[in-house]
Amino acid sequence: MTFVAARVIEAHGARIPLVGLGTWELRGRACVRVVEHALRHGYRHVDTAELYDNEREVGEGLRVSGVKRDEVFVTTKVWPSHFAPRDLERSVQASLERLQLSQVDLLLLHWPNPQIALRDTLGALCKVQRMGLARHIGVSNFTVALIEEAVKLAQEPLVCNQIEMHPFIDQSKVIAACRRHGMAIVAYSPVARGGVNRDKVLARIGKAHGKTAAQVSLRFLVQQGIAVIPRTSRLERLSENLAIFDFELSPAEMAEIAQLAHRDGRIVDYAYSGTPQWD
Numbered sequence: 001m002t003f004v005a006a007r008v009i010e011a012h013g014a015r016i017p018l019v020g021l022g023t024w025e026l027r028g029r030a031c032v033r034v035v036e037h038a039l040r041h042g043y044r045h046v047d048t049a050e051l052y053d054n055e056r057e058v059g060e061g062l063r064v065s066g067v068k069r070d071e072v073f074v075t076t077k078v079w080p081s082h083f084a085p086r087d088l089e090r091s092v093q094a095s096l097e098r099l100q101l102s103q104v105d106l107l108l109l110h111w112p113n114p115q116i117a118l119r120d121t122l123g124a125l126c127k128v129q130r131m132g133l134a135r136h137i138g139v140s141n142f143t144v145a146l147i148e149e150a151v152k153l154a155q156e157p158l159v160c161n162q163i164e165m166h167p168f169i170d171q172s173k174v175i176a177a178c179r180r181h182g183m184a185i186v187a188y189s190p191v192a193r194g195g196v197n198r199d200k201v202l203a204r205i206g207k208a209h210g211k212t213a214a215q216v217s218l219r220f221l222v223q224q225g226i227a228v229i230p231r232t233s234r235l236e237r238l239s240e241n242l243a244i245f246d247f248e249l250s251p252a253e254m255a256e257i258a259q260l261a262h263r264d265g266r267i268v269d270y271a272y273s274g275t276p277q278w279d
């Protein structure tokens, strides 16, 4: 599997490192420290958002790590209350100012907003990309219907859909839609907010490989060519979450893990202007 060996996934010219650091809820000095350590320990992908109130600290962590800017893939997201074209442009300018960067590698629409025409929002997203504020653009929490609509409306390629993914949720329909359009999938909550550690199947499979249940969950995703952005505030877990490239799950183990998905597996479910009709 070349994508695992290369440790990046490619989509429409974007090269997204398969493992990134999630930063939701990381704040202040602790956030700077985790980002700095992550980069020093080999992470090359950091995920933030205007909503997380930590772009300043993420930018500072990046600078103090000493890792060159062009070696790190930085993603941020625009919150749906800023989807009107002028607001979107202002939002990304403000994000860049906080990050102290001239450009992010990936700019995402954080959550669907049915109150503002998708055509207008995508027009603005494509515009800020052409202005050079983002190298690549994409979406997050988009359903199959929204992906189909967005791909038709966008004048520039959408390189990814960032969605909730871990062994307890079945996202096969959304994955198929992304693949049809050459979009990468980035999995958020990839260790189900720590929930994977309570699962006996994952623990047993992990034991057979000398790995933790969290590592099995992350490996299950990257082995499907899906990037993962686990968050941790603990420095020792940074290396744990990266050490997933030295073992392989068998087809039988992959199938057994896929069976863990269930109807109530979804964790993140905002009702921003109405809950999306999940697939």
Ligand SMILES: NC(=O)c1ccc[n+]([C@@H]2O[C@H](COP(=O)([O-])OP(=O)(O)OC[C@H]3O[C@@H](n4cnc5c(N)ncnc54)[C@H](OP(=O)(O)O)[C@@H]3O)[C@@H](O)[C@H]2O)c1
Pocket: 021, 022, 023, 024, 025, 047, 048, 110, 111, 140, 141, 162, 163, 187, 188, 189, 190, 191, 192, 193, 194, 197, 214, 215, 229, 230, 231, 232, 233, 234, 237, 240, 241, 268
């Ligand atoms: N686009 C969106 O709408 C969206 C939504 C949610 C999240 N995200 C992004 O995705 C990132 C990850 O998702 P998430 O933060 O929701 O959940 P997550 O990464 O699945 O879980 C984070 C939680 O799991 C614990 N954890 C991390 N590594 C672990 C390990 N190896 N073993 C056991 N527990 C572990 C962490 O605790 P400790 O700190 O104690 O290690 C933390 O409480 C976010 O930080 C954010 O960047 C995006």
